[in-house]
Amino acid sequence: MKPPPFDYVAAADLDEALEALADTSLEARPLAGGQSLVPMLNFRLAAPERLVDLNGVEELSGVEETEDGGLLLGAMTRHSTLERDSFIARRIPLLAEAARFIAHPQIRSRGTVGGSVAHADPAAELPAVLLTLGARVRIARRSRNGESGARVERTLDLGDFFLGPFYSALDPDELLTAIDVPPSPPGEGTAFDEVARRRGDYALAGVAARVRLDSRGVCDEAAISLVNGGSTPCLMKEAAQTLVGEKPTPEAIEAAAAACAETSDPAADMHATEEYRRHLIRVLTTRVVSHAADRART
Ligand SMILES: Cc1cc2nc3c(=O)[nH]c(=O)nc-3n(C[C@H](O)[C@H](O)[C@H](O)COP(=O)(O)OP(=O)(O)OC[C@H]3O[C@@H](n4cnc5c(N)ncnc54)[C@H](O)[C@@H]3O)c2cc1C
Structure with missing residues (x-):
């Protein structure tokens, strides 16, 4: 399908872009890379009356x-x-x-x-x-x-x-x-991994982790977040907190991964059941937290 007609503004600078968006008499949308917006227009999932192209805005x-x-x-x-x-x-x-x-x-x-x-x-x-x-x-x-x-x-x-x-x-x-x-302080390690049906597809589930270890190898800060683990991109604060004050042993990591899977809220769709996504979250969390901790140690 072709997109519905729209007015097009190629903003030359930030003020021009903000000006074009400020006009509330019509529905305007910024256009960045267009990799989500253009398909949405073509499928008529969005029908803004004006597109404000940001590609010429150097700021x-x-x-x-x-x-x-x-x-x-x-x-x-x-x-x-x-x-x-x-x-x-x-x-x-x-x-x-x-x-x-x-x-x-x-x-x-x-x-x-x-x-x-x-x-x-x-x-x-x-x-x-x-x-x-x-x-x-x-x-x-x-x-x-x-x-x-x-x-x-x-x-x-x-x-x-x-x-x-x-x-x-x-x-x-x-x-x-x-x-x-924010900057990455010494003693910090991070990792990311995901599972997709084919390379390049949206992930069935993905996990990002950040672990900071003190000089004794004890975790003093941790963060874990999920791709496709809920209705929004989500930070799993409680699960990450179980690592704090502990050495990242396999048992501690497995407990955090289990907490992450338990408290996640993945959707079921034609690609995967909710149960399978929880399983992926548990396996991926174990993997990325271990990897992040190894990187933090080195
Ligand atoms: C086949 C295909 C596969 C894809 N697979 C993945 C994938 O695996 N993982 C993934 O993360 N993404 C994937 N994408 C989406 C891609 O990463 C998009 O680039 C991204 O989601 C949106 O970035 P964009 O710059 O293209 O934004 P656009 O499509 O231009 O805009 C997206 C939305 O954000 C708004 N917007 C854009 N910039 C701003 C701004 N600065 N301020 C306020 N609002 C703004 C727009 O108005 C629009 O509503 C895929 C896209 C396609 C077509």
């Missing part, structure tokens, strides 16, 4: 090192940049490790980190990975009536961003501008 691209040694990823950073950029891979290796699992090279060369997060798909890799990393999102919009200044900006913990399947805390006139990823 939304680029990766910068922050003062604390973390990374600021511009919303238009492509999946392929996360996969291939050696600076990003050295600083936050989990991003490169997980980006390789997203779809196919053609899609990774267009799809963006901002688009993936804004789309809020529980089956997507990057939202889960960024939750594990404790990322924050930067959001901007044009001032509304009575507000001072041209622009209003806010920052949100990613944990407060996902409100439901394909539903986030973004208002229709807001743009996700960048993602802050």
Whole structure:
């Protein structure tokens, strides 16, 4: 099918993009890599009256090192940049490790980190990975009536961003501008793995983990999040907490994996039952937490 007709604005800079989104007389949507939005238009699952193309907005691209040694990823950073950029891979290796699992090279060369997060798909890799990393999102919009200044900006913990399947805390006139990823401290290890029916398909289930060990090898911080483990990209706080204060022995990891599977809420569909997804979550959690702990030790 072809998309329904729409007005097209190729924004030249951030102010122009925010201006085009601020006009509430018609439904406008940002267009980033188009890898989710264009299929949605073609299937008529979305019918915005205006598309605001972000591809010419330089302020939304680029990766910068922050003062604390973390990374600021511009919303238009492509999946392929996360996969291939050696600076990003050295600083936050989990991003490169997980980006390789997203779809196919053609899609990774267009799809963006901002688009993936804004789309809020529980089956997507990057939202889960960024939750594990404790990322924050930067959001901007044009001032509304009575507000001072041209622009209003806010920052949100990613944990407060996902409100439901394909539903986030973004208002229709807001743009996700960048993602802050905290630095990876010494003693920290991360890992990602997933199971898909074919290479490049959306995962049946996936798990990202981050483990920090102190000088005695005891875990003092842990985070685990799931791809396709619930109705939103989800951080499994209780399961991760079972590791804290423990050495990551096989028994401790198995207990965390069991807690993760038990407290997850995967859906059943034509590809997998809920039970099979829970089984995958348990196996993958055991695998990635072990891997993250090995990396933390070395
Ligand atoms: C065949 C196929 C397989 C795929 N497989 C996977 C997969 O395995 N894993 C995976 O994670 N993804 C997969 N994808 C989706 C792909 O990763 C997309 O790139 C991603 O979901 C959306 O990024 P985008 O830049 O293309 O966003 P777009 O498609 O341009 O936009 C997606 C949504 O986000 C909004 N949006 C975009 N940017 C912003 C912004 N800066 N601020 C506010 N709102 C914004 C848009 O308005 C739209 O609603 C697949 C896509 C295809 C076509």
